[in-house]
Amino acid sequence: MARLGAAVNIIVTDGAAGRHGMTASAVCSVSDSPASLLLCINKSARMHDVLKDNGQLTVNVLAGGQAGLSGTFADKNLDMDARFAAADWTMLGHGVPALTGALAAFGCTIASVVEMGSHSIFLCEVQHLLIGGEEPGLVYFDRQYHALPMRAAA
Template identity: 45%
Template sequence: MIEAIDFRNAMSLLATAVNIITTKGVSGVHGFTASAVCSVTDTPPTLLVCMNQAARSHDYFIQNKILSVNVLGAQHEAISNAFASKLNSEERFEYGSWTELATGAPILEEALVSFDCEIEDIQQVGTHSVFMCRVVAIKHAEPQDATDEGLIYFNRNYHQVGQVEIV
């Protein structure tokens, strides 16, 4: 049997993009930092987002049934840290500039790209909920907000990677 700590240590060596996941609706506005995000299919455009069921905002995401995935650039470490901290929701959203697309979930204006989604299905797997999210709108960074590098998390540290070319 694989111990949880051994699995976490192994997964720390899987480089992942850093994202801010947000929601807004009847339960209010909430957000958290996540690396467990991936594409499922492009027809229809669908993302998978994993969230710990013990997270204080978990039930709010389920109630609101919408979320946005905001992919962070190299300049967004402070925003990532704020959304991973014990700050309350209001304090977290003081970091960055926010707007909305189709669903009303907060979109980070200077994110590399933001995916505005409706949560279509939720699966409980161990300690986490897996949200299957249909993408209803996409916003790319404006050229003046574009960065040359993305923010990734690898070996329990932030790193910068690549050059983003905005077309």
């Protein structure tokens, strides 16, 4: 799977089950009508049950310069307060924070969950959207971070 490159995202949730966040690359678009995304979360991850219980999340698409923040949210030794303190946040309309400086933040509600092997596939409807700046995107490929080059001027 290391040869399957993907955008790097920080998934956050907040609600009755508490606030939680993690780094994820298993995220992709599903449809534009309704606007929807899917994400795959290991059933053994702490985030899994919190996400199911809260029923809402924000997918924050990271910019090229945010690899360090990706590492922070992937660090299993850091508690949630330390992870969230490492960045600035703004609140989206659905009550879940969005990362300041992300290329995009998709505020979603969970429409359905499909179990597949060791993971759950969360199908999420986008309720809120926050578009960030024109910076390079961050991808993870061959166990390394890579900043995508900016689009060449026409």
